[in-house]
Amino acid sequence: xxxxxxxxxxxxxxxxxxxxxxxxxxxxxxxxxxxxxxxxxxxxxxxxxxxxxxxxxxxxxxxxxxxxxxxxxxxxxxxxxxxxxxxxxxxxxxxxxxxxxxxxxxxxxxxxxxxxxxxxxxxxxxxxxxxxxxxxxxxxxxxxxxxxxxxxxxxxxxxxxxxxxxxxxxxxxxxxxxxxxxxxxxxxxxxxxxxxxxxxxx
Numbered sequence: 001x002x003x004x005x006x007x008x009x010x011x012x013x014x015x016x017x018x019x020x021x022x023x024x025x026x027x028x029x030x031x032x033x034x035x036x037x038x039x040x041x042x043x044x045x046x047x048x049x050x051x052x053x054x055x056x057x058x059x060x061x062x063x064x065x066x067x068x069x070x071x072x073x074x075x076x077x078x079x080x081x082x083x084x085x086x087x088x089x090x091x092x093x094x095x096x097x098x099x100x101x102x103x104x105x106x107x108x109x110x111x112x113x114x115x116x117x118x119x120x121x122x123x124x125x126x127x128x129x130x131x132x133x134x135x136x137x138x139x140x141x142x143x144x145x146x147x148x149x150x151x152x153x154x155x156x157x158x159x160x161x162x163x164x165x166x167x168x169x170x171x172x173x174x175x176x177x178x179x180x181x182x183x184x185x186x187x188x189x190x191x192x193x194x195x196x197x198x199x200x201x202x
Contacts, residue, residue, distance in 0.1 A: 013083065013156040016076035018063045025066050033061065033069045037132045049126040056130045073133065073141050079152075081127055081138055082145035087153055089121040 037057050044050060060080070061068045067077040124135045124142070131138065 013087065013152060015063075015083065016079055019066050019076075021066075023066055025069055029069050030061065030065055033132065034058075040129065040132065044125075044129050047126055047129055049122065049129060053126075053129050057132065060131065068132070073131075073137055075145075077131065078141035078145045079148060081131055081141045082149035083152065084127055084130070085122055085124075085138075085142045086146055086149045 034057075037054075041050065041053060047053070049056075064074075064077060064080070067074040070077075073081070122130075124138045127133075127138045127142075128135045
C-alpha cells in the first residue's frame with residue numbers, strides 16, 4: 001500500500017487497506033462531514049494539533065471515506081486511531097533536560113508538520129478532532145486496539161532494523177516478517193500482560 005497519497009511516512013507500518021468500495025456513501029455525506037470538521041476546528045483551534053489537523057483529517061477521509069463518515073467507528077478506523085496514539089507516544093523522557101526522545105519506529109506522520117520535541121504524543125482530545133469523534137470513542141478505540149497496534153509497530157521496527165543491517169540486494173526478501181516472528185511477538189506481548197496482571201493482583 002502506498003502512503004504517498006498524503007505524505008505519510010510510517011517507515012514500514014502498515015495501515016488497513018484503503019477503502020475502494022464506497023457502498024451507499026454519497027458526495028453530499030462526505031461534504032457534510034468535512035463541513036462538520038471545519039466547524040469543530042474553529043471551536044478547538046487552541047489544541048496543539050489544530051494547525052495541521054485539517055491535513056490529517058482530509059487525508060484520512062481520502063483513505064477511509066466510508067469509515068470516517070460512519071456514525072460508529074469501524075474496526076479499521078479504531079486501529080488507525082490506536083496506531084496514531086501508540087506510535088506518537090515518546091519512547092522515553094529526560095526530565096533533567098526537558099528533551100523528549102520520540103518513538104523512532106514511526107518517525108513522523110507528516111514530515112512537513114513536525115510536532116515539537118517537547119510534545120508528549122497525541123492526546124485523546126487531539127485524535128477526537130482529527131477523526132471527528134468524541135473523546136470517549138477515541139479512548140475506547142485505543143483501549144480495544146492498542147495491543148494490536150503495538151504488535152504492528154514492533155513488526156515494523158523489526159523490518160526496519162533488519163533492512164538497515166542487510167545489503168540492498170537482499171531487501172526484497174524482508175518485505176514481510178515470517179509467521180514465526182509474528183507468533184513470537186504475540187507470545188511475548190501476552191506473557192508481559194499476564195505478568196502485569198499478576199503483579200497488580202498482588
